[in-house]
Amino acid sequence: xxxxxxxxxxxxxxPPGPNSWKVIFLLEELGLNYVIKSFSFENVKKKPFTDxxxxxxxxxxxxxxxxxxxxxSGAIYQYLIKTxxxxxxxxxxxxxxxxxxxxxxxxxxxxxGPYYGxxxxxxxxxxxxxxSAIGRYANEIKRVISVLExxxxxxxxxxxxxxxxxxxxxxxxxxxxxxxxxxxxxxSWDEVWDGAPRVRAWHExxxxxxxxxxxxxxxxxxxxxxxxxWNGVPKGVETFDQxxxxxxxxxxxxxKK
Amino acid sequence: MAEKSDIHLYTTQTPNGIKVSIVLEELGLTYKACGxxxxxxxxxxxxxxEPWFLExxxxxxxxxxxxTFEDGKTIRLFESASIMQYLVxxxxxDHKISYPYGSREYWEVNNWLFWQMGGLGPxxxxxNHFNRYAPEKxxxxxxRYKNETRxxxxxxxxxxxxxxxxxxxxxxxxxxxxxxWGWVAAAAMAGVDINEFPALKQWRDRxxxxxxxxxxxxxxxxxxxxxxxxxxxxxxxxxxEKNRAWVQAGxxxxxx
Ligand SMILES: N[C@@H](CCC(=O)N[C@@H](CS)C(=O)NCC(=O)O)C(=O)O
Ligand SMILES: N[C@@H](CCC(=O)N[C@@H](CS)C(=O)NCC(=O)O)C(=O)O
Numbered sequence: 001x002x003x004x005x006x007x008x009x010x011x012x013x014x015p016p017g018p019n020s021w022k023v024i025f026l027l028e029e030l031g032l033n034y035v036i037k038s039f040s041f042e043n044v045k046k047k048p049f050t051d052x053x054x055x056x057x058x059x060x061x062x063x064x065x066x067x068x069x070x071x072x073s074g075a076i077y078q079y080l081i082k083t084x085x086x087x088x089x090x091x092x093x094x095x096x097x098x099x100x101x102x103x104x105x106x107x108x109x110x111x112x113g114p115y116y117g118x119x120x121x122x123x124x125x126x127x128x129x130x131x132s133a134i135g136r137y138a139n140e141i142k143r144v145i146s147v148l149e150x151x152x153x154x155x156x157x158x159x160x161x162x163x164x165x166x167x168x169x170x171x172x173x174x175x176x177x178x179x180x181x182x183x184x185x186x187x188s189w190d191e192v193w194d195g196a197p198r199v200r201a202w203h204e205x206x207x208x209x210x211x212x213x214x215x216x217x218x219x220x221x222x223x224x225x226x227x228x229x230w231n232g233v234p235k236g237v238e239t240f241d242q243x244x245x246x247x248x249x250x251x252x253x254x255x256k257k
Numbered sequence: 258m259a260e261k262s263d264i265h266l267y268t269t270q271t272p273n274g275i276k277v278s279i280v281l282e283e284l285g286l287t288y289k290a291c292g293x294x295x296x297x298x299x300x301x302x303x304x305x306x307e308p309w310f311l312e313x314x315x316x317x318x319x320x321x322x323x324x325t326f327e328d329g330k331t332i333r334l335f336e337s338a339s340i341m342q343y344l345v346x347x348x349x350x351d352h353k354i355s356y357p358y359g360s361r362e363y364w365e366v367n368n369w370l371f372w373q374m375g376g377l378g379p380x381x382x383x384x385n386h387f388n389r390y391a392p393e394k395x396x397x398x399x400x401r402y403k404n405e406t407r408x409x410x411x412x413x414x415x416x417x418x419x420x421x422x423x424x425x426x427x428x429x430x431x432x433x434x435x436x437x438w439g440w441v442a443a444a445a446m447a448g449v450d451i452n453e454f455p456a457l458k459q460w461r462d463r464x465x466x467x468x469x470x471x472x473x474x475x476x477x478x479x480x481x482x483x484x485x486x487x488x489x490x491x492x493x494x495x496x497x498e499k500n501r502a503w504v505q506a507g508x509x510x511x512x513x
Pocket of ligand 1: 110111271272273274300305317318319320335336337338374378507
């Protein structure tokens with residue numbers, strides 16, 4: 001088992017977006033002691049959260065056991081693995097594998113996350129449909145999936161993982177965005193994986209894990225707590241643009257007081 | 258001293274490419290020559306999509322690097338930040354530009370490294386796309402990514418202004434600073450005014466005084482991003498035109 005911290009690790013998150021669930025998935029898979037500080041998206045760019053993350057983005061963690069505050073899900077991943085995955089359940093000891101795990105995590109952070117995020121934005125959250133922008137990001141997503149498909153195709157059937165012969169944190173990092181792929185691309189689940197059977201099997205294997213299922217149950221509960229629809233917009237508000245305008249208007253009204 | 262290396266860098270003159278050459282020069286490492294000091298990838302010829310290169314980086318992007326690993330076999334790496342992590346882990350034993358693995362500062366460096374990789378790079382890259390390379394001018398796209406890039410610059414500016422060393426983490430310049438440098442140096446190309454961010458501008462210029470960074474930024478060809486600050490927007494637009502052809506051809510190719 002992993003080394004369990006005596007004091008719970010505090011995870012700051014707003015429930016809708018995928019990145020926080022990346023961290024919860026890892027904490028659940030390692031069975032670590034943690035608590036969630038769930039707050040409203042309206043407050044990400046405000047104190048007290050900006051004292052924790054000056055960049056105003058979730059997730060962020062505070063680990064009282066080491067007195068460390070950290071943000072950026074990729075940096076949090078590597079920290080949790082080094083500190084608590086002492087039995088190497090989700091990582092390798094050997095230097096070579098360690099560098100390769102890091103490489104794929106960076107690819108996820110810089111190649112998957114931003115483009116899925118931008119595609120989702122232009123697809124659903126932006127009021128006006130700009131086809132060329134949606135197309136740009138949809139193509140990039142298909143390209144990223146084909147890169148992964150090629151890598152898995154070159155590996156033995158019993159080693160369908162990015163690094164070595166077992167699931168590592170590098171594989172897990174891709175799950176939260178791929179989980180939302182149908183929504184991001186606005187396609188059916190079968191269309192989404194067209195031409196990428198190995199990536200599909202890899203992904204579906206991971207979302208079948210109890211740790212992922214628990215993570216999504218927690219998400220559903222926290223979304224409900226805040227009265228949010230699937231896309232993160234409060235029930236009763238039509239679009240994300242409108243939601244952002246409402247937030248800005250409330251902020252302006254507050255300043256005047 | 259650094260151990261013996263057999264490093265081969267695949268790169269071109271871009272913000273992501275020069276991160277690695279800067280770190281190599283900062284560490285005083287020798288890396289394999291090919292004509293110049295490195296293997297230059299020519300985007301206009303789509304070298305980065307040729308099979309021999311995809312063997313090294315299946316993602317078809319620069320930078321990539323190969324080296325003889327501890328076990329005597331070749332290691333192939335891509336993603337600039339993971340390459341930088343590899344180089345300091347293996348060759349920066351005196352921690353000139355890094356911190357010991359597992360220390361508080363190590364995690365803080367990692368924090369900014371991922372911030373650059375997942376935020377500054379992709380967002381400024383999208384700004385360049387909508388501002389300079391997109392087949393049609395989409396005002397919303399330009400504004401969206403310009404605002405986000407400026408927000409990210411502001412985040413870094415605030416962090417630098419409150420840092421006693423003037424660097425992102427601790428008392429020295431690290432791979433976190435080098436990771437951001439090429440992007441901040443390319444502000445003019447992105448159409449962002451660096452003068453809005455005084456601490457950031459000071460940081461950018463102070464780093465120029467380092468011989469390693471100064472040498473590394475000119476690999477594999479002269480770094481001209483800073484000179485663009487003195488140009489008018491039309492002149493920059495003209496320079497961007499040269500890239501437009503391969504960027505758009507690449508987009509078509511990727512869409513296949
Ligand atoms: N996250 C990657 C990004 C690499 C990247 O964007 N490389 C660009 C040059 S700066 C490239 O090779 N583009 C070629 C293409 O898209 O065909 C890294 O930091 O290494
Ligand atoms: N295929 C790329 C070509 C342009 C390119 O590679 N740009 C690099 C910068 S030279 C980029 O934006 N990289 C994003 C990153 O570093 O995350 C695109 O369509 O954006």
